[in-house]
Amino acid sequence: MPAYNSTSHPLISRRTALEAGSISLLGLGINHLDALRVQAAAPSKHQTAKSCIFIFLSGGLSQHESFDMKPNASDEIRGEFNPIATKIPGLQISEHLPMLAQRSHLWSLCRSLTHGSNEHSMGHHIILTGRSDIPVGFNPSRPMSTDHPSIAAIAGDVIRSRTNLPPAIVLPDKIVHNSGRVIPGQFAGRMGSNRDPWFIEASPFHSKSYGAFPQYDFDHQRRGGADQRVFQTPHLKLSQGMTQGRMNNRISLLKELGKQRRVLDSAGQVESFDRYRSAAISLLNDDKVHYAMDVTNADDKIQERYGKNSFGWSLLMARRLIQTGVNLVQVNLGNNESWDTHGNMFPHLKDNLMPPTDRAVSALLDDLEDSGQLKDTLVVMCSEFGRTPKISQLARVYDLPGRDHWGAVQSVFLAGGGIKGGRVVGKTDKIGGFPIDQAQKPENFAATIYRALGLPKTTYWHDDVDRPHYIYEGEPIPGLT
Known part of the structure; x- marks a missing residue:
């Protein structure tokens, strides 16, 4: 199979062409969204009322500055931040996460x-797919058709949709390197690009600005240049000149085409025709969908609680999508490598990254708890790796010190979805460099998400030659439920 390439022209079947043409007959305009893909509900898909919000921090959150502080270590290890107490006796986290505390x-x-x-592309692939092994033909410069499928792609394929939206969505952007290359691990890989997760691209690409724009945008290397990005919430509308009357006429035409579909495709499995058509129509008329995506026009008090920035708007959108019935929402808090703090680490974490994260995640937890949905919604937050125990400085690039890549250990934040609060699983050595108790693999991490989604261990997806691939590659992280 060819490598993933956003500019290539995929081969499509006659049935798929008819479905796509049927949608275009409606004259739909769907700004900032990938092509509408709602698949037929196959018997092997699982109906579940459980959900997950997967918060991904591209770049690598430092465990020493967040959830695994080492205040008794030497200065070159402990860093500049101090720990603060939480509500749980003996549990301390960073002073710059007071709301989560x-x-x-x-x-x-x-x-x-x-x-x-310790490499970004491979680290992304490992965590986003929940697979430690390197796939055949892996290329750090671009996604490949032999990559392992992402957790979001798998969830989107094996779960039956409860709404006219897909069961798995990624927002507010694809993870793209500042050079413009697309990071592997986000897509369906060997499942086939037709099963890529649905991306809501509300955050425009920027090569030199990071973080929670417009309030907290910054540049790792302080190169200057204003960030003019606007968080563009997707909206669904009839295209220009498409009146309701004309739309109704086209719906009638679609019904006539529907009468002929047995002739057009005698092979069966034509349910997706109706799924595409009904989804396209209902998206235009579903107030819940518009409500979920229109976060920049939410009540000011709600926006203030989450934060009027890309982090806050993204998690507010995720929370609303879960309300509408979407099962898994992956939220990329910050564009590619926003958390890659090789230098200028302490001011950037203190002033630009931790405040909006602390506020937005806290607001999300409050809303889910107050609504009673937290018990059935897992919130999980992690990066592609952690940071080195020892502080270093690349003086030719950065004004101030930081920490480098470190796949050997990172901290993962988990709430809801059957997770009991106030627990700590695993322990690192005195410098926060290696696990010394209950080491967990990415396969355990992925299994924790699948369990929270209500997927049994027998769950599998089929490849193009109908071979089953079971999704569990490990056991869920123990000691959390």
């Missing part, structure tokens, strides 16, 4: 997630 009864930590890569 007050909600520690709602969340737990795994301080011992480990894998073998």
